[in-house]
Amino acid sequence: MKIKVGVFFGGKSVEHEVxxxxxxxxxxxxxxxxxxxxxxxxxxxxxMFVGEEIGKIEAYKxxxxxxxxxxxxILINENNRLNLxxxxxxxxxxxxxxxxxxxxxxxxxxxxxxxxxxxxxxHLGIPFVGCDVLASAVGMDKxxxxxxxxxxxxxxxxxxxxxxKRYQKDSDTIMDEIEAKLxxxxxxxxxxxxxxxxxxxxxxxDSLSEAxxxxxxxxxxxxxxxAITALREINCSVIGDYEEALxxxxxxxxxxxxxxxxxxxxxSGGKGNGSKGMSSTKRQLPAQITKEQRDTIRDLAVRTxxxxxxNGVARIDLMIDKDTGKIWVNEINTIPGSLAFYLWxxxxxxxIELLDRCVSLALKRxxxxxxxxxxxxxxxxxxxxxxxxxxxxx
Numbered sequence: 390m391k392i393k394v395g396v397f398f399g400g401k402s403v404e405h406e407v408x409x410x411x412x413x414x415x416x417x418x419x420x421x422x423x424x425x426x427x428x429x430x431x432x433x434x435x436x437m438f439v440g441e442e443i444g445k446i447e448a449y450k451x452x453x454x455x456x457x458x459x460x461x462x463i464l465i466n467e468n469n470r471l472n473l474x475x476x477x478x479x480x481x482x483x484x485x486x487x488x489x490x491x492x493x494x495x496x497x498x499x500x501x502x503x504x505x506x507x508x509x510x511x512h513l514g515i516p517f518v519g520c521d522v523l524a525s526a527v528g529m530d531k532x533x534x535x536x537x538x539x540x541x542x543x544x545x546x547x548x549x550x551x552x553x554k555r556y557q558k559d560s561d562t563i564m565d566e567i568e569a570k571l572x573x574x575x576x577x578x579x580x581x582x583x584x585x586x587x588x589x590x591x592x593x594x595d596s597l598s599e600a601x602x603x604x605x606x607x608x609x610x611x612x613x614x615x616a617i618t619a620l621r622e623i624n625c626s627v628i629g630d631y632e633e634a635l636x637x638x639x640x641x642x643x644x645x646x647x648x649x650x651x652x653x654x655x656x657s658g659g660k661g662n663g664s665k666g667m668s669s670t671k672r673q674l675p676a677q678i679t680k681e682q683r684d685t686i687r688d689l690a691v692r693t694x695x696x697x698x699x700n701g702v703a704r705i706d707l708m709i710d711k712d713t714g715k716i717w718v719n720e721i722n723t724i725p726g727s728l729a730f731y732l733w734x735x736x737x738x739x740x741i742e743l744l745d746r747c748v749s750l751a752l753k754r755x756x757x758x759x760x761x762x763x764x765x766x767x768x769x770x771x772x773x774x775x776x777x778x779x780x781x782x783x
Contacts, residue, residue: 391425394748395471395489396444399431400506402498403586403607406449411727412495413446418730418740424748427487429462429473430455431501437462439473439486462486464513471515491751492517495724499581499608502724503529516755518747519701520723527697528723531580531612534697541696543689544717546708547571549613550580553605564597567613574616577601579608590616619711622719623676625686626729627694628702628743630750634694636687638735641676674735682709685716693718700754701747704729 398412399405409430416426428444431437432452440459442448448455462473473486492510494517496502504526510517520528527533535545549567556563567575577600579587587607589600604611622644626637678686690705704725708717722729728747730740 391423392491392748393425393427393487393489394419394491394493395427395429395473396493396495397429397431397437397506398495399433400496400498400501401431401433401435402496402501403582404498404502405433407726408495408497408501409449410446411497411724413444414727414730415493415495415740415744416444419744420741423745427473427489430459431496432456435500437464437473460486464515466514469514471513489515491515491748491755493748493751494519495728497724497726498586499529503581516751518751520697520699520703521754524698524700525723528699528703528721529581531578531720532610534721535612538693538696538718541692543692543696544715546614546617546717546719551611551613553609553611556601556605556611560598560601563601564594567597568594571613571615573597574618575600575613576616577604578612578614579604580610580612581608617708617710617717621678621709621711623678623682623686623707623709624704624729624732625690625707626702626704626725626732627690627699628733628746628750629691629694630700630754631695631698634691634699636690637729637732638674639676639678639683639686640672640674640732640735641678643671643673674731678709682716689716689718693721697721699723701750702728702743704732 396412396416398408400408402408412428416428419426426444427439429437429439430443438456438459439462442455443459461476463476465472465474470488470490471492472488474484475486478484492515494501494506494510496506502525504522507517507520507525508522511522519525527537532548532550535548538545547570549570551563574590574592575597576588576590577597587604589603591597591600601611621641623639623641625639627634628637629635676683686707689707693705694703699721702725704722706719706722708719709715710717728743730743733743734740
């Protein structure tokens with residue numbers, strides 16, 4: 390009997406379209422003899438839709454038309470299976486579109502990758518692929534991630550961290566602090582976004598002000614780091630869990646500017662590559678680095694993955710300072726674009742196997758979680774009297 394996998398994608402995120410590309414790539418690559426795939430599209434208003442066209446990339450050229458020809462659903466757990474129930478719920482006939490055994494979120498960015506959607510799936514009691522709630526949230530918040538990695542002895546750059554209210558109240562003091570602690574140039578980032586959205590490099594006070602204003606358009610909190618001028622960006626994927634994790638081959642993305650931009654990642658693959666996602670990014674694969682650098686990067690990637698208690702497949706982005714030779718961990722993508730399958734193909738692991746391992750890890754975690762006691766077979770309220778409900782606050 391096939392395992393039914395619900396692939397969820399889209400959502401209320403600036404990386405909505407990237408998620409569609411990544412997810413539809415995956416749906417075509419599953420082992421169809423082992424899995425039955427049910428694509429579930431989440432709109433930017435967080436409504437969920439299913440239907441024959443939902444898993445076809447061409448249909449997203451006209452989203453309004455796609456939704457008109459699709460069915461809206463809600464999720465309801467019944468007998469340890471997650472039912473995809475038509476919404477509004479039908480009064481007569483079959484109200485269930487289908488059911489799934491495991492959820493596979495292929496979502497990117499805030500409101501979906503940051504633990505929000507993972508918490509929803511956990512609440513529904515369905516096994517799901519990828520990082521749990523805490524690891525997802527930490528992986529999305531660059532400042533919290535850096536704090537944990539620093540405590541774990543993993544090299545990360547020092548930073549300044551500010552919220553929008555404080556910046557609006559006294560922007561000059563904040564820029565003074567940045568200049569005193571970091572100097573120029575600096576890189577300004579929204580604290581909780583991926584895909585290089587909202588990022589700018591600043592080389593003086595005027596461009597710093599511009600970069601901060603730009604970043605605050607996308608997030609309430611912003612991170613500022615010293616920008617490495619002689620920079621090489623190296624990416625490495627990791628698959629596994631807290632017990633065992635493996636590192637992929639390393640890549641070096643080829644940038645068109647000082648930083649790897651959204652356009653570099655998703656729009657630079659040339660005509661006809663619009664559905665290839667991160668797999669169409671220009672890169673050197675494997676990265677042209679020494680064996681010692683490769684070993685260090687792959688080790689740091691695994692240590693980062695396990696320090697953050699990740700699960701499934703993730704991509705760790707690292708930096709080499711060409712002037713000093715130092716290697717720094719930049720950030721983690723807990724659900725990387727295209728699931729970083731191309732980094733695994735470089736080591737001989739096909740996408741079909743990568744997806745199979747991800748589902749297996751999800752089912753393993755679910756079995757382990759079921760061994761934990763979450764409630765007691767007792768009712769402590771049975772003998773309690775509240776005396777007419779008086780004094781409850783005392």
